[in-house]
Amino acid sequence: MSVLTEPERPQAEPDNRAVVLRSWKAPIALAIFTVIAAGLFILGHREGTTRFQLSQGSDLIQLPAPELPTFATGIIITIVLALMTAFAFYRVQKYRRVPIWFIAVFAVLFMTGFLTWAAAGATVPVPGLLIGTVTLSVPLIFGAMGGVISERVGVVNVAIEGQLLAGAFSSAVIASATGNLYLGLLGAMVAGVLVSFVLAAFSIKYFVDQVIVGVVLNVLVIGLTSFFYSQVLTKDPGLLNTPPRFSRIEIPILGEIPILGPVLFEQTIIVYIMYVVVALVYFCLFHTKWGLRMRAVGEHPTAADTVGINVTGTRFWNVSLAGAIAGLGGAYFTLGAVGAFGKEMTAGAGFIALAAVIFGRWDPIRATLAALLFGFATNLQNVLGIIGSPVPSEFMLMLPYIVTIFAVAGLVGRSRGPAASGKPYIKA
């Protein structure tokens, strides 16, 4: 027998069977939220009843407004959350996943408990909360779609902010000067595409770091729009900066669904375009030749090139398309919401859209949901500010950003982007 043995391998060889990894992240996260719930709802004892207003006065079907006793509801919800957390631990113990719907139910319950607690002795206007959520999310969703397309094709799009701002500026000016809203929308798309052209030209042709180009483009667009705003727009605001606004269109039958009807189907045309864009991006990305080629270019450009896909062209035109979509989101700031253009009016929405892209793991539907979540957090802060909430509004505003940090740190779920995103393709 030889004394020499094989050096011990530090890790066992992975076998061919599918290995189900135990991930304790989900139950631990649920446990943290349960502890927060217990701390707020039970220790942060608030008396009174909370009224949930479910219908607006103009709705066809009027729902009753349930009144929940604040403290009792808090206790019940905390207990349910604790049971759900225990169940999640049990699932993971048995090497099974925690289903996504389970986490969704947990989130809704937590949110209900939080609203009940925060609005003790007051009324929560649920339709207002949700309508505001959609309103605030629209530019984020457009921006996120632009980000998803651009990053899926392999170009990191930090310039979403610039595309939104350029879209807002040009749509306001064009719609104001011509009086035609649709020309304004077109102008927003063209402006977004122009920003994208610079991004694409520098990152694809000159191999400049895409993040650098994106950051610099944001500064450039802020500088240009602010300069023209101060120098040109303020001198003749009547002609150049009083665009008409889109009016709300109610879709006949869908608009009468309780709660969701007014939220989703009593909106401006930009919101309806958004529904179409999200559906189209999802469908085209995963079910068409165009989407397959695009994803191939983003994941492995060399392989895509080998099978005859024009990598440079695919990237260039898809980044341009992304700019057009993000530009539409910019138009919502002026033609959909505020009307007149203001300096730096996008106020970081592009960066939140970027966060939504990553939080949504580069998937159009998930990115949309992430954008809605961010819009909800922002609007929740607005609503609670009116009711008078015990939580400082700044912490509510911080929430989306902290959630995103947790997301990219892999605590909520691993987010991995397209493999070749951010890398220039230099043809050998």
Added chain:
Amino acid sequence: MSETTAEAEKAPVPATPSEPKDDQRWSQAMRDIVGGNAMISVLAVFLALVVGAVLIAFTDEQVQETAGYFFSRPGDMLGAVWQAVSGAYGALFQGSIYNFRRDGFLAGIKPLTDTLVYATPLIVAGLGVGLAFRVGMFNIGGRGQMLIAAAGAGWVGFALDLPPVLHLIVAVLVGIIGGAIWGGIVGLLKARTGAHEVIVTIMLNYVALYLISFLLRTPGALQAPGSNNPKTPAMKETAIFPDLLGPQYNLHAGFLTAIAATIFVWWLLNRSSLGFQFRAVGENPNAALVAGINVKNIYVYTMLIAGGLVGLAGVNQVLGTVTTGFSSGIDAGIGFDAITVALLGRSKPVGIFVAGVLFGAFKAGGFSMQAAEGIPIDIVLVVQSVIVLFIAAPPLVRAIFRLPTPGTAPRRQLPIVTKEVKAK
């Protein structure tokens, strides 16, 4: 040696090896100078000023009026263009370097000292961003790091009672530590979880902004007592950077910290073992890992030092430039300007120093241009970003000016073969 390494990551030079013969050597050297990086930087600044001039002329009312009858009297419009552009850039110069309208040299040179005041935070923040660049990281978190540092230094500055010199030192150190922590979070997350630093820094900017906004409106935290405004009380005399050239100039001792920081970063990158590891990781993290460098720790160290440097910019703002108390806009966009400074300076300490002074001059001059000529200071943002765009793409600048690519031999003249001879 290190000076050459950073160049390698820029746009790929065509890999055609040149064999310089003796008689070609001089023309080769000439080509390297004309097409080299310093020349590109100068030309990029020039191009950006041209772009700015076009914008100024285009939006000038006098120019627009005279353009209406351009074809009958073109001289009017050209004159108006000249007046608008020379007026703007003249004001820019007088606001940033030397004011001829004041009496005597001592009064005339004041704009230059203003330039240095504006340059100070740009230089230190640019060093922080540039250092991270050298390690292959992207620090967009300047805003957050500055805010946290400003809050820390400002709190020490107005709330504590300490003897004169000690007070300043403690305030500066607390600020630097605040920035370092805010940056270090990013490094730690990148090292431990692989979170991309671009996203984390952008998000932390907002977290810091809201955190500081909250503290600024909370009595007992940062808010000035007896006030409802989200603003801190003024700094105590003992914690303020002393004036360098006397009370008639704004230049304060913070500029010395910028010089010290530049020397420190130069020493760190070029003369220290840690800096060597930084550069090795920046060149190729995999190779650095194989060579036995703990890459993850390097990421954390980098972001700690980078955050501290950017934090020093925040300290300079609250203890040097705006000593009457600050609000949440104290960062004044310097965190983002620092990125352009670092890019213009090509991430080298001395380059960043020069770039910081240049952008400081733009800022100082931009204000006087706004006051004197009514041209919005936003034009400075445009000029800065155009400079960086051109600097980032040397092939574009070379194409515009038809410059040769350095490192390549001049194209050999092909023997002229006329087709006509063959034609029958």
